[in-house]
């Protein structure tokens with residue numbers, strides 16, 4: 123284990139202790155020794171539970187062929203267009219028994235509302251495959267006007283965050299709603315709403331957090347190398363998501379997947395501080411630090427002042443493997459719930475399911491309608 127990638131440090135430690143994070147140019151200093159002079163209004167006070175430092179993860183060396191095959195299988199399995207026999211999904215069982223364990227969040231809407239009683243609902247949503255349908259060209263993954271309206275309405279009543287693998291600029295361009303919290307690059311680029319005052323909160327202090335800032339030059343370097351190495355593979359696409367990269371396989375002939383994955387891994391062998399994770403017909407290159415969508419969810423909850431699990435009911439909706447980190451956090455905290463967006467049985471820590479983005483929209487609309495009708499009139 124190496125500590126070279128530590129970007130957050132804290133002279134004082136202690137669970138649940140209130141600290142002040144000084145935000146300067148999106149760098150967070152948590153030790154008074156390192157802090158630049160305070161400027162008014164540039165602090166957020168959060169009750170912290172975070173590690174003193176964000177540790178790196180050992181990524182190991184050249185993977186065996188079995189690992190490449192596992193990635194390829196995983197990418198194939200998470201494809202919505204790939205028809206698979208239920209028996210090929212380990213431990214998932216068939217669809218109906220899977221649905222017993224992960225019932226529709228629409229069918230169980232009343233049950234969900236009862237569970238949230240007396241608590242502040244906080245909405246977390248993934249972008250691709252959750253708010254926008256999966257399409258071949260990542261630059262054309264637009265969300266519909268109706269979906270934008272549903273998310274806007276949700277944000278009027280509940281703190282609402284988008285947690286995505288996309289870089290901040292891209293997701294903001296797609297969503298175009300200033301009243302949301304955003305966690306781009308798989309939670310490695312967090313910012314609060316541009317809108318000054320929201321209904322559910324009197325003050326919205328400026329918020330920003332970039333725990334992998336020091337990886338920027340490395341990510342840029344690897345982007346250029348991967349771009350060069352993969353350009354001869356028809357259909358391959360490397361997307362720069364600022365703190366992460368996505369190598370897209372969706373338009374590559376499946377027969378070439380293993381070779382492409384091998385090529386990517388060979389490049390990564392020279393960068394042990396980066397790791398590879400499979401997604402929906404994509405291999406994600408990420409800094410090997412202990413920070414993910416689950417940590418981003420915890421950070422946002424605590425920044426919003428919801429330290430106590432009894433006061434808050436976080437709802438996280440997502441469709442991808444990277445969303446599992448957030449589902450696990452909710453499961454372990456024993457508060458709120460995870461909703462997986464999937465038409466097929468999947469191994470998941472989510473407790474409910476929705477089939478596709480149109481159902482996500484419906485769920486959001488129903489939630490807003492319920493809030494409007496509730497006795498406290500949307501508070």
Ligand SMILES: O=P(O)(O)OC[C@H]1O[C@H](O[C@H]2O[C@H](CO)[C@@H](O)[C@H](O)[C@H]2O)[C@H](O)[C@@H](O)[C@@H]1O
Nearest residue numbers: 249250256257258260263286287368372402404
């Ligand atoms: O965390 P997310 O918001 O789900 O982002 C994960 C990746 O999503 C995008 O890729 C996926 O959607 C594309 C557009 O529909 C699709 O072409 C691709 O096959 C999917 O993997 C995005 O392009 C990636 O950068 C994100 O990391």
